[in-house]
Amino acid sequence: MSPAEGDRDTRRILIVDDEPAVREALQRSLAFEGYGTEVAVDGADALEKAAAYRPDLFVLDIQMPRMDGLTAARRVRAAGDTTPILMLTARDTVGDRVTGLDAGADDYLVKPFELDELFARIRALLRRSSYAAALAASAESDDVLSFADLRMDLSTREVTRGTRRVELTRTEFTLLEMFMAHPRQVLTREQILKAVWGFDFEPSSNSLDVYVMYLRRKTEAGGEPRLVHTVRGWGTRCGRAARSERAGPPGPRAAHPGAAVAAGGGGGGVRGGGGGGGLLVRGEERTGELAGRRPEGEPDGRAAGEQVSQPAHRSVRSRPRHPRGEPLRLVRPARGQQGRQLSHHRHGGGSAHGRRPCRRRGRLHRRAAPGEGADGGQYRVFTYTVPGLRDVAVSAARPLSEVNSSLSNLALVLVFVAGAGVVGASAAGLWVARTALRPVDRLTEAVEHIARTEDLAVRIPVEGESEDEIARLSRSFNSMTSSLASSRDLQQQLIADAGHELRTPLTSLRTNIELLTRSEEIGRPIPEADRKALLASVKAQMTELAALIGDLQELSRPDTGQHAGRAGIVAWHDVVESALRRARLRGPELTVTADVHPWYVRAEPSALERAVVNILDNAVKFSPAGATVDVRLTDGVLTVRDHGPGIPADELPYVFDRFWRSPSARALPGSGLGLSIVARTVQQAGGEVSLTRADGGGTTATVRLPGAPTPPPEVP
Structure with a gap:
């Protein structure tokens, strides 16, 4: 016997998931364990059904149309509902778990999961909720004192005797509370006076006797038996019940002083000066002496060294x-x-x-x-x-000392000026070089940062509208990193979306297969109708999983390189005719009309055929039985018009997003990749694609591709 079998038909679980296969697998497995189940397709539906169904547990998905699981959990908690919530979702990051638990979830389990683990978590949540309910009931009983048919509610300050309400003053209520807290006990006069009035009365005071008389009069006003008795020579007695007292003075607050720091400085100076001079002529000690002498025997008869006249x-x-x-x-x-x-x-x-x-x-x-x-x-x-x-x-x-001094000073000045000029020229050259190379330095730092951190969000600032080589290089670098960042984001988003979509069929497959295994292990067979439905669900999920893997493979192929090399001249009208034959087989109850004229385009044949098939499959899937699908190819424009429910105007901007599905289409097979593959293929061929609401209901898909009604000549 499983742990939950003792609670069969007593514990109700509300399953909230937008995937029909997952809902059915969970409902089948929980019912097998003996739980009562109800299903909801999104958060809004869950809130409506919770009011009437009163579940003991929510099993809640996160990503759902109209209202997601996080919003639904917050609204449940905002309404004061403490029902346990188990988040069951494909979002597996730590941030997703934290967000889910903060939104009000009590537990978080990632798809796909072990069925035994799911059952164990459900049992734990239900145990905790039962214990919490028992504690609440116990706390409620602690606030109520009762004796015989006399009941006192301490939280609301209400006293009743049977069905009659007893109105008491504050002192009377306190006195009766003391009596009921000590049932069948004799309380002395001194004990009562200290507990009720807080001080000693004179022995001759009759206040206690007066209030006891008031209590008897009010509690016995309806002719009820007396409950408060006086024991002569001892005191008064009544009843007792447990009562919890809660006290807790607030803790002291701490203050933390601040601090300030200041600092200062000083300076100094230098001084200098100089001067100089020189002599004109320096002569002999004796003035008037001949500076030149005449040799002996000169004609004028003067002796050598004779002074002049x-x-x-x-x-x-x-x-x-x-x-x-x-x-x-x-x-x-x-x-x-x-x-x-x-x-x-x-x-x-x-x-x-x-x-x-x-x-x-x-x-x-x-x-x-x-x-x-x-x-x-x-x-x-x-x-x-x-x-x-x-x-x-x-x-x-x-x-010449004066001239030599001037020349020396001039030489010093020239040396100083030349040195200053050299230093200034070097500094100016260095500044000019650094200024000119600053953009190159920024580019180098950006490249090194990207190589070190793989952070493609780095941008090099470009000043003004300069068109020099550095500015052009910076713009090209920014454009390159932006493209790389966008490509990486798209790649990561594709991986995340693909992982999420793959978890859905895997969860359904694993749950159904584990239920079959569990049935064999415990020896309790699954009802035949449920067994057939289970096997049909397994087959459908395997087919959907194979289609999803094929779509992912097609969508993850590169846009250029080998893929572009396979493009060639394709007869688009032949591709449309082939897709029409497949569409008629998939929708035999529909009428498919066609008006196709020759048109040749340059594209990859297999990708173009897949895009046309996806458009026709989309029209067949949403068309009711007996409806008509109109197909027309004229002058390079393909239109496919169905007569289904159409697409709401607020959903049209998202129809070509990967993995996006309309809320009304979630019950239908598909991964949400078909139209995104169409958009990619048409874009690679240089065309355009759009979806619009058709007059009179339905949807019109329009594809335009450049080409010609006749094939172009072969290029040698």
């Missing part, structure tokens, strides 16, 4: 002096010595010679040459010829 000396001293007070000196060149070497140039290594005085039209002419003083310093020597005085010249020496 006083007037000439004065004329020299009368000239402006050097800052050190040293005068300029006259030099009398000796005969034959006018070309005598004066000094050697320190840096050049050459020699400077005296110049022959020259006289032109009575003007004084100047000759200059560099020289070197006795102290080793460098000078610039200026020699003047005096008009009217033969063999007399005036020489003036100017030190």
Whole structure:
């Protein structure tokens, strides 16, 4: 005997699922275990049936039309209903489980599942609900005191004697509560006074006697027997019942102080300065001494080293002096010595010679040459010829230290400026190079990030509408990553949708097969009618599973590459004729009319034929018995019109989505991939496809493909 057999026909389970095969398999299996069952096709239907059926457990799918399972669970809990909910769904991620449990589910089981596990979870949920109901009843009894036919509800502060309600004051209620909490016990006067009034009365006080009299008068007003008795010399007695007291002062709150931190800084500076100067001429210690001497035997009879005449000396001293007070000196060149070497140039290594005085039209002419003083310093020597005085010249020496200092400073300035220029040019070049290469760096970082994390959401910012190579490269990269991300999302969505759709037939197959196995194991046969229905369901689910796998294989083929290489010139009218023959076999009770004209297109033959077959199958499936399906192919436009219920306007945008099925079509066979395959095939052939509501009811499918009424010439 199974654990649930003792509860046969006492526990009711509401099965909510939009897949007929799953509903039937669950209903058959739960009924075999002895549970009462009821089914609903979606969340809205479940809420309506729950009000009348009052189930002990919900078995709830999530993905359903009109109202999904999550919304239904939230509404059940919002209404205050604590009935256990078991989520039974194909959504298997951790986030899906968390969302389902937070919505109000008590348990979560993923399809396909073990039948034994499903039964064990159902038993556990029903046990918990029974225990919770018992606790609620116990808590309710703790709030009620009773003695004989006297009943006191502590939560509502109501007192009844039989069917009569007794109105009591606050003190009377407290006094009666004490009596009923201690049934058949004698309470002393002091105990009653402390418990009810909270302080000691004088022994002569008669307040207690007065209130006891009031209680007796009110509880015995209908002629009922006395319940409150006075024991002379001891006290008063009545009744007792268990009562729970709940107390719990709120915990202290904690405060957490904040903190602040501040910081500061300082700075400094530098200073500098400089100066310089130089001398014009540096002379001998004795002024007036001849700077040049004449060799012995000169014609003028003067001795070598003789001083010049006083007037000439004065004329020299009368000239402006050097800052050190040293005068300029006259030099009398000796005969034959006018070309005598004066000094050697320190840096050049050459020699400077005296110049022959020259006289032109009575003007004084100047000759200059560099020289070197006795102290080793460098000078610039200026020699003047005096008009009217033969063999007399005036020489003036100017030190080159001032010029050399200026040249040294200029060299330092040039070095500094050149260095600064080099550094500035390098910095500017580096800045220009980095600015120009910044987009390349961003591209490199993006590529490395994608290679490291596989995050295709990275985008490279493109400033303005620039059309340079970097901007074009960035736009191309962004377009490429966007296409890759979209392709990967579509691939992942296809895998997720395919997994969900595959779970549905697998769940039905597994449940039915495990029920057969369980029947054999426990030795309890399945009724013959249920057994035949079970086997028919298994066969239908195997057929649907095979068709679903074929559709997935067709839909998962690449858009380019080998697939595109198989395209060729196809006689579309021949394809339509072949599909019409198959449609007439599938709908023998329908009338299929055709008006087909030649039209040649470039497409893959097998894919195009599958697309036309899917459109015709869709029309046959939704057409009632005896209806007509009109097919017409003219000038590259194929129209298929049925006279079925049609498609609601709010569902038209979704008809070509993968795995989408209209709520009214969920009871019919199919995976929801047929029209998505049509849309893909037509798009690959360069055409368009649409579904619209037809005038007078039904749906019109329109396919347009580019081509010609005659086959094009073969390309060699």
